[in-house]
Structure formats: C-alpha cells, structure tokens
Amino acid sequence: MNVHTERLVIESQGAFIRVRRPAYWLYVGCLAFGLIGLGRVLSPDYDDIAGALWASIGVNAVLAIVFLWILARLDLFEREPVTVRAAAMCWGGLAAVSFAMIANNAALVVLADLAGTGWARTWGPAIAGPVNEEWIKILGVVLLVLIVREHFDRSIDGLIYGALVGLGFQVVENLTYAINFAVINPNSDLSGSMSVTVTRVLVAGPWSHPLYTGTAGLGIAYFVTQHRRPLRVRAGVAAGLFLLSVAMHALWNLPITPALSSWLTVPLTYGKGLIILALFFVLYHLAARAEWRWFVTTMSDQSEAVVTTEDLTTMRSLRSRRRARNEAARQWGKRAAHLHGRLQREQVNLATLLAREQRRGADGGEEAPDVAAVKRNIAAIRAELSEVRTAA
Amino acid sequence: MGEVTIRLNRLGLEKGRMWQALAAAIAIVLPVLAWTGAERLVGEPVEQFAPGETITLESTPAPNAQLQFLPPGDGWTTELNLSRFRINLERGKISASVQVDTDVGSLRTLLDRRAERLTTTQPGLAATNVREYRNAVNGLTGYRADLYGRSVAGSIVVVGNGDGAAATLILLSPAGQLDGGTAVADDFVSSFVLSGR
Numbered sequence: 134m135n136v137h138t139e140r141l142v143i144e145s146q147g148a149f150i151r152v153r154r155p156a157y158w159l160y161v162g163c164l165a166f167g168l169i170g171l172g173r174v175l176s177p178d179y180d181d182i183a184g185a186l187w188a189s190i191g192v193n194a195v196l197a198i199v200f201l202w203i204l205a206r207l208d209l210f211e212r213e214p215v216t217v218r219a220a221a222m223c224w225g226g227l228a229a230v231s232f233a234m235i236a237n238n239a240a241l242v243v244l245a246d247l248a249g250t251g252w253a254r255t256w257g258p259a260i261a262g263p264v265n266e267e268w269i270k271i272l273g274v275v276l277l278v279l280i281v282r283e284h285f286d287r288s289i290d291g292l293i294y295g296a297l298v299g300l301g302f303q304v305v306e307n308l309t310y311a312i313n314f315a316v317i318n319p320n321s322d323l324s325g326s327m328s329v330t331v332t333r334v335l336v337a338g339p340w341s342h343p344l345y346t347g348t349a350g351l352g353i354a355y356f357v358t359q360h361r362r363p364l365r366v367r368a369g370v371a372a373g374l375f376l377l378s379v380a381m382h383a384l385w386n387l388p389i390t391p392a393l394s395s396w397l398t399v400p401l402t403y404g405k406g407l408i409i410l411a412l413f414f415v416l417y418h419l420a421a422r423a424e425w426r427w428f429v430t431t432m433s434d435q436s437e438a439v440v441t442t443e444d445l446t447t448m449r450s451l452r453s454r455r456r457a458r459n460e461a462a463r464q465w466g467k468r469a470a471h472l473h474g475r476l477q478r479e480q481v482n483l484a485t486l487l488a489r490e491q492r493r494g495a496d497g498g499e500e501a502p503d504v505a506a507v508k509r510n511i512a513a514i515r516a517e518l519s520e521v522r523t524a525a
Numbered sequence: 526m527g528e529v530t531i532r533l534n535r536l537g538l539e540k541g542r543m544w545q546a547l548a549a550a551i552a553i554v555l556p557v558l559a560w561t562g563a564e565r566l567v568g569e570p571v572e573q574f575a576p577g578e579t580i581t582l583e584s585t586p587a588p589n590a591q592l593q594f595l596p597p598g599d600g601w602t603t604e605l606n607l608s609r610f611r612i613n614l615e616r617g618k619i620s621a622s623v624q625v626d627t628d629v630g631s632l633r634t635l636l637d638r639r640a641e642r643l644t645t646t647q648p649g650l651a652a653t654n655v656r657e658y659r660n661a662v663n664g665l666t667g668y669r670a671d672l673y674g675r676s677v678a679g680s681i682v683v684v685g686n687g688d689g690a691a692a693t694l695i696l697l698s699p700a701g702q703l704d705g706g707t708a709v710a711d712d713f714v715s716s717f718v719l720s721g722r
Contacts, residue, residue: 320635
C-alpha cells in the first residue's frame, strides 16, 4: 500500500546560474582565480605525492560527508538547493583559500618585520589567519546573497551557507597542509600527509571553519532577512557576529606555550574547541527557535486538516519529530511511523511554499498549484494514516 | 504568479546591481592589496649574521629534535625566515639550506627524499656518488652525495644522532667553486649540535 504524492515545481529554485547578475560573474572570476592559484600550489608536487594527496582527499571526503549530514539536519525547515550549497563550498575551497594564502603570507612578512620573526611565528597565525580568512570567507555568503537572494529566507539560511563555505575552506586547507607535510616528512609522503590530516581532522575538525563562518553567515542573513528590525540593530548583529567569528577563530589559533606538559596542553586545546562549539550551539539554538516560530506563524491560519496544534508542537525540533514517529510506531506500527515522517516532510514543504506566496504578496484567493498539490498530499497521507490506525 | 521586469544595461547585466558587484570586488581584494602593499613598503628583510652567532632550528610538527649550528666564516645572510625547522643562508652566490627532522627511520631514505625533491624542483640538477659520511670533528654519521648541474655544483649531507633526530645540509655554489663548496659543507656539519629524537 503506497500513498502517491505529487510534486509541482513552479520556479527553478535550485538554479544558481544567474548570468544577468554582475555578482555572478564576480563569483565566477574569483573561482577561476582560486583554481589557478591552487593549481600553482598543487601542480609542482602532484606527480611526486599523488598517492599521499589522494589518501588525504579520502579522509577529508569523510569529514565533508559527516559535516554535510550534520548541516542537513541543522536545517530544520528547509533543504537548501544543491547547486547553491555546492557554490558555497566552492567559494570556501577555491576562492577563499587562494585569496587567504596570499594575504596571510604577506601579513606574516609584515608582522615579522614589525615585531620580529619569533613573535610573528608565534602570534601571526592568531592575527592574520582569523582577520583575513573570516573576511574573505564571509564575502562568499555576501556574494550568494547578491546572486540568489531568494534562497535567504531566514537567518538560519546564512548559518547553513556560511558553514558550507567554511567546510569547503577547511577541506582544501587540510589538503594544502597534507601536501606540505608529505614533502617535508623525512620517511615517506604518505606518513607525512596522513599524520597531519588525521591530526587536523581529529583535533581541529569538530570546531573549525564551518563554525566560524556559520556564525558570521548567521549575521549576514539576519541583516538581509529581518526587515522589521531597525537597520542599526541588523547592522549591529551582523557586525557583532562577524567579530565573534573572528574571535572564535583567533581563540583556536592562540598559541599554547610549549613549556606546558601534554597533561595540560591536551585539555587546554580541547577546552578552546569546546568553548567555540558551545558558542556556536547557543547561536544555533536561538536561530532554530526563530525557525520554529516562523513555522508556527506561517502555518497558523491553516486548517486542522492540514496541520494540528499537536503537529506544530511536534515540529519544533528533529528530536520531537522523531519522538512523535516513535510514538506512532509504538501505538500503530512501523507503517504509521513512516506516514508520520512523510506528513512532517510535506508540512515543511507547505510552510516553505506558503512563505514564498506571502513574500509575493499573494492575495489569498486562488492557491498556487504547488501549494494545492502539497495540501492534497497531506490529505492523502492523513487518510492513509487514519486507515492504518483503524486497522491497528 | 508574480512577474518581475528586469532592466539590462549595455553589457546585458541587470541595471542597478553593478555597484554591488563592484563593492564586493573591492572588499574581496582589500586584504590582499592591504597586506601585499604593506609587504612592499617594508621591503624584503634580510638578516645578517654576526660572526659567532648560533642558529637554532626545531623539528616540526613535533618539536622533538633540535639543531644548533654556526655558519662557517662570516658574511652569511638570510631572507625573512618564518620556518622553525629550516633556514636558507646565502653568502654571495653560495647558498646553504639546513633542516632538522624528527623520528627519522632511515638516513639513506632521508637523503634520497631530499635529493629527489631538490632535483625535481631544480631541473638539470643531479645527485650522484652517494656515500657514507662521518664528520671528523663531532662524529656525526650519515650519507653524502654530490650535486651537479649545468652551472651549479655542491653537496647534500644528511647526518643523524642515532636517536631519530637528523639534519640535512644542501650546499650549492656556482660550478667552478666546487672545491670551496665541499670544504664549507664539512665546516657546516662540524658545527652541528644535534639533540632530541
């Protein structure tokens, strides 16, 4: 027994290519610059260390998959289009890394000249890295806003796109470290690349660039989506979150004195990471609550046949949704749990479509065909669910 | 269904949006221009070593091995060096690169890897005549090879302390000054104090 549902696509929401937008060509140009820059870094060594590089690519691919899975789950009420997500990662991995390498190298020379080589070696990464990298990465989110503004509906969208920019940056930065350490390792390319890759993934992986840029991205999206707030508040939040992202990055890059024993170095290192992670989750929690309030507001004038008060409460988090599905499974079996899951997905789809209609200023007369189709899906799922309950 | 009219400029791009892209472009290149501009202002810092000045290097990523040495004679300079584990020195047309490594499994493998890297990055250069090496002054042992190129010649020497710490010296000088270069290589290694593992 299967419920047949419809899917109507009214506009090409997934498309990233906007040839009429000047910012799109700026994005393309920066990507080409990044590709050439990275090519210059990678190509001289590629023949010698291809095996070591591919091994590192494998480990970083796992890191990327894990992060993509987590980010998909953080996005409670909307799955961002694949092309735009890919564009965000490409900015981080190609353009931002290339621009940051040039800026960081020059910055370290300047700092060494001003304050001495030893000082620059110790403190340079905590100054040049956060300032240059966070600036260039967040401009990727700004470019996305200029190119595909329609995909920034609420603050959390900026967090997701920012985190994707950061993820692309982190993966490619890890690869550049893998190449450098493959070359300088005294024993073999593979041990050089894998030791640094595994260290970076395990020690820095959970609290690295996705968290910093996600924080700054949240501010950018807040600025462009929260029109009802005064301009100075929006600008203040965006600037504040950008500064917070720089501070998080600087905290992670802060040197730990080598005089400390490993008994202190390890907890200090992980302590810094946990502070960054905690800050990020506080911000995410606030953004997720705003998301849920948006969902409740958007769906509040829908009939009980479409969404019940209990549904609205259930949709608050992934955990509460899973709890509702588990409860359905316990009472009426697995089929009911499966149908609950589909109902939840359709309700999320409906909220997104209704929000689009509200933005367009639809007068509430005739429903858009895709809105009507999702409502039909919901009705069909409810009918099926009712049958399953009766049978049980 | 909502409809939007887009006005295009002469380039076929949306009117009224060029300034956004321009502002974004300026913002993107801002840190690059600012830092590289400042770098040009400060110039290429060159450090001149005083006679008797000791250089200390530390292995990376684990700082388990340390190398202290004294460049032989005077007149050695180095460009800005942010690396802890390697330093490139110059005296006239002679260049010397000294590096320290930790957890070295085989000195012969290390010599092969460093020589291969060098000959790959400097086409026309070849490493030949690999032989065992022992420094008469400090007793450090390892391997040595000769470097020959179209217009340069020199030596590559790898020595270890037996506990995993190793140092590499790559010395290059214009062809014809080879004898002098060979002598300098021994002088360099004679001053090596290698510690750690």
